[in-house]
Every structure is written in C-alpha cells, then in structure tokens.
Amino acid sequence: MTTPEQITIGAVPRNTEHHLIVAERFGVEVPTFQGEGPSCGHPALFIRLSRCNLTCAKCDTKYTWDWSHFDPREESTKQSVVDLVAWAVSSPVQLVVITGGEPLIQQSRLVPLVRELLAAGKRVEFETNGTIAPSPELVVQGVRFNVSPKLASFGEVEAKSIVPAALEAFVASGRAAFKFVASSVADLDRVAELADAHRLAPVWVMPEGTTTEAITATTRILADAVAARHWHFTTRLHVLAFADARGR
Structure with missing residues (x-):
C-alpha cells in the first residue's frame, strides 16, 4: 500500500503540493455504493469537490455552490x-x-490526484455536467466520465448547460456515458433530440427525486418510454437505501 511519504506528483515537493477545494469525502469510514449510472451498486469512495459553474434550481448538492444559503x-x-x-x-x-x-x-489539480489513484490500483469515475471538456491527461485507461447534461426542466437555461463542443469532446474520448435526469416523457423527447444532435451514447436515464416515493413514481412514469427507446435506466440507490443522507 502506498503511504503519503511515498506519493510524489511529478517533481513537485510535498510542501508545495496541489490542493483541491473539497466539500466532503466519504466511503472509507462508513462504506457505501455508487448510487447512479453504469456503476450503480458498486462499492465506491466519493470525493465531492466544491464549486459549480451552473446554478440549477433542482440541484441536490447546493452546499457546493449556493453561497446565498450556505457558508463556503x-x-x-x-x-x-x-x-x-x-x-x-x-x-x-x-x-x-x-x-x-x-x-x-x-x-488542472485533478491530474496529479488521478495519476496517483490509478498508480495505487484504483479506478476513477467522474460525475460532470458536461460543460467543460476533459483535459487529455484525464482521458486515460482507468478513468470514466458520467456526463449529465442538465435539461431546462432541471432549472437551468440550456444556453449555459448544453455546450456542444464539450459534449463532442466527451464523445470523442470513448470514455463517457451520458446520464440525463428526467421527470416526464417530454424530458425524454428532449434527451432524444440532444442524443441525435451530438451523437451521445450510451444514454442513461435517471428519475428525478430525492425521496423513495418520488423516485418510484417517476420511475413508473418513465419506464415504458425509456425501454421503447432501448436506453439504459438507472435508479438512485443512495436515496432508496439511505434516504439521501449526506455522506452516504
């Protein structure tokens, strides 16, 4: 097992080490699972970074960016x-x-983190809103991207949340899945438009909701239409299992 003293990031001495702005990390002290997308149900560790370039009204992690309600x-x-x-x-x-x-x-500060995690035998999954293209240093073996473009129904204008050049970069990487939060069949029609326009594949659909009741209801609204389009469907396991408790 690698110890902190053995970890080096290129030629950067430890006293000038890169730092990241972190909201929380969890999964070591209290084990948990990846709750969404292609790896749903897999044991996972989470590093949740702070700050966002979008301000989605339905975001469930506003403590990472909404400083009108939270203290950074x-x-x-x-x-x-x-x-x-x-x-x-x-x-x-x-x-x-x-x-x-x-x-x-x-x-830019994630590159050394990912490099060392991979060297330690980990695999890395990014959850991203798809507005920022990944740097070539992150598009490597052992790294996957769960790209979740935000629809207008999620409470953000698509002029900000849909960035064609970034989506095309994720498609070109060959390391991305495209996961859309949806609450209605109309949302699925919009997903189909975006998937066709930007050649997004594979497509995953996740029902909107932060309670078991909401997820169950939305799942039943969407399931037939998702199946008819031959897309993938994912639940939100952390909500079903842990009632959307923070740090689970």
Whole structure:
C-alpha cells in the first residue's frame, strides 16, 4: 500500500503540493455504493469537490455552490492530493467517484490526484455536467466520465448547460456515458433530440427525486418510454437505501 511519504506528483515537493477545494469525502469510514449510472451498486469512495459553474434550481448538492444559503467557509476545505490519495488507499474499494459541484472546474489539480489513484490500483469515475471538456491527461485507461447534461426542466437555461463542443469532446474520448435526469416523457423527447444532435451514447436515464416515493413514481412514469427507446435506466440507490443522507 502506498503511504503519503511515498506519493510524489511529478517533481513537485510535498510542501508545495496541489490542493483541491473539497466539500466532503466519504466511503472509507462508513462504506457505501455508487448510487447512479453504469456503476450503480458498486462499492465506491466519493470525493465531492466544491464549486459549480451552473446554478440549477433542482440541484441536490447546493452546499457546493449556493453561497446565498450556505457558508463556503463551513462547507468546503482545502485538501492536498497527498492526503486525498492516502485516504483513498486506506480502503480496499477500487472505485473512486470524483463528483461535485462540477469537478472539472479544478481539473488542472485533478491530474496529479488521478495519476496517483490509478498508480495505487484504483479506478476513477467522474460525475460532470458536461460543460467543460476533459483535459487529455484525464482521458486515460482507468478513468470514466458520467456526463449529465442538465435539461431546462432541471432549472437551468440550456444556453449555459448544453455546450456542444464539450459534449463532442466527451464523445470523442470513448470514455463517457451520458446520464440525463428526467421527470416526464417530454424530458425524454428532449434527451432524444440532444442524443441525435451530438451523437451521445450510451444514454442513461435517471428519475428525478430525492425521496423513495418520488423516485418510484417517476420511475413508473418513465419506464415504458425509456425501454421503447432501448436506453439504459438507472435508479438512485443512495436515496432508496439511505434516504439521501449526506455522506452516504
């Protein structure tokens, strides 16, 4: 197992180590699963980064960016790559999910983190809103992207949330799945338009909701239409299992 003293990021000494703005990390002390998308149900560790470039009305992690309701001094800390890697390698779980907020805002500092996680035998899954193209250093073996473009129904104008050049970069990477939050069949029609326009595949649909009752109801609204389009369907396992508790 790699220890903090053994971790080096290129030629950068530890006292000038890169830091990331982190909202929370979880999955080591209290084990959990990836709750959504292609890896739903897989044991996972989570590093949730703070800050976002969108302001979606239906966002369920507003504590990463909405400073009109949350205090950034209480909701985020600077953590070094060395400490984050040491935390992750203390667990046998292989999958590390880097989420947000929007994690790719900090991607220049994510490169050394991902490099060291991969070297330690982990695999990395990014959860991103798809507005920022990934740097070539992140498009490597062992890294996948769950790209979740936000529809207008999610409470953000699509002129901000749909960035064709970034979506095309994810498609070209060959390492992305495209996961859409939907609450109605009309949302699925919009997903189909975007998938056709930007050649997005594979498409995953996730029912909107932060309670078991809401997810169940929306699942039943969407299921037949998703199946008819031969898309993938995912639930929100962390909501069903842990009542959407923070840090689970």
